[in-house]
Amino acid sequence: MPLSVETRDLVRTFKGEKGSVLKALDGVSIAIEEGEIFGLLGPNGAGKTTLIKILSTLLLPTSGEAYVGGFDVAREPGKVRRIISLVSGGETPGYGILTAQENLWFFSQLYGLSSSTAREEIKRLFKDLDFEQYAKTRMSKLSTGYRQRLNLARGMLNNPRILFLDEPTLGLDVMTSKRLRSYIVDWSKRERRGTVLLTTHYMAEADEMCDRVAMIAQGRILACDSPLTLKENLKENVITRLEVSSVSANFDFMEHMPGVVGYSQTRSIQTDTTTLKLMVKDESTMSKILTALKKQDLKILSTSEEEPTLEDVYISLCGRGFEEAEKEAQE
């Protein structure tokens, strides 16, 4: 199968404060086959957007190589731009004073579409993305969800061979997210129109849409496989969700406890509880943890064993969840 996207040992650094150097990508090598929906999953600051910006010719790599559709992104950016499209979630490119339809016509001209082709494409996209009724509404008057539909429609106008989606459902309601996800899957799989590279930090989104997922943290690819295989690899572990009685519970004792693969925690100030997701190698480790929690006078409010998810894959690789990784990156 020919490759749509390939990176070899890609490195990108940025100048930080006081002359420090921040490594956003640290030797990233991926290969995405034609027609694949490939997900890059990682917390904020993991390097997902940096990678997508390099692949869409908006940023140069510090070292390494990147090819899109067989073209070198650094040396042949013009050829790359002819076959790609980039849709960034949370962005609303366009002009507020123009209607949705007028905005799409304008963007169609950036790809040289003839007036008749543009008209047909725009009509089709309004229909496919289910917002025909807003065609003549000014962009400034559209809700966030419809603006994002407009943004996705813009990205589809040039019928790209490779579609880069950077957090396409960021901040959207459940229904709109679902609509956009199913449209993208239909576009790539049922209509066999192109390859998709999707970045997200929503586990369920990656699980639902992607043929393969690469887990990325601190600019490094930690694992890359189908969601099913990634989860299957965790079957030997015990995954438990625990709710304990205090928001200020201390779980540092688990950091170096033998048998603990990793854990993530969500603290709720309103209910004064902490929900722990634990991954351990065996039941005996679980018992030790429960004993240690009881010693802290914490009440175990509920426990449930769970099937592995992509979040658990990330925990198994990093020892912590997305929230902890994001906090650590901010510090």
Add this chain to the structure above:
Amino acid sequence: MIRDWVSRNWKVVYARLWVRVKGGNREPEWIVAEMIIPVITLSAYIFMYRMLNAPAMYSGFVILGGTMIAFWVNVLWNMSSQFYWEKETGNLEVYFAAPISRMAILLGMALGGIVNTIVRAASVLIVGVLIFRTPLMLNEPLTAIFMFILTIIALYALGMLFASLFLMYGREAWHTANLLQEPVYFFSGSYFPVFGTAGIPMLVQAVASVIPLTFGLDGIRRVVILGQGIGNVWVDAAALIVFIAILLPLAKVALNFMENLGKKEGRLTLRWQ
């Protein structure tokens, strides 16, 4: 291949022009902001000249200055800092990921700005001439049109250069545009003629000579108000041609340079600076 490239980029020029014209005229508030307020400003100068018993031609100087200054304001606010706004709205990312010449975007912006501003400037000119009954002495209309076209091309070439230089700027673009507005009003002689006027220091005349608008205004005033011809304004015309010959290629070089720098430093689409 070249034909395809020209056809594709011409569509971009037209589309960007269309956005500017459509967007600029959709809401009628521009009539107040860009026609009535400039006429009030002109009135202040005209009444002042009349109080000082200045020759009637000074009213014409002011009206033509006010007309042409509309183009300078457009170049500053709708050309120079435009890429900054495009960056903030996410449009710049779309432009730079598209297979188009960046100069086509700039040209479309410039032509759209020219179309919009011609309408506004013509309104100011007509209203000003009718209200103040300014005497015009136009013997060579073609020379006037020629000088006007040269001035506009030189001004918008400067705007394209600024737009390229401001590509990576954050809020500084806004401040720089602010910084350039009033001094150019003064040095270009919007409300008084700079060249050859007694009392205008040589230093001011020297600074004025690096601004295309100064030559344009001087030439247009000579032809439209003083009734002079091409023989009298050839120096202004030559200066404008030199400006165009330098500024247009410089804008392209600056744009390429800034784009590459932005891609290297990661500042091309970095916002909230």
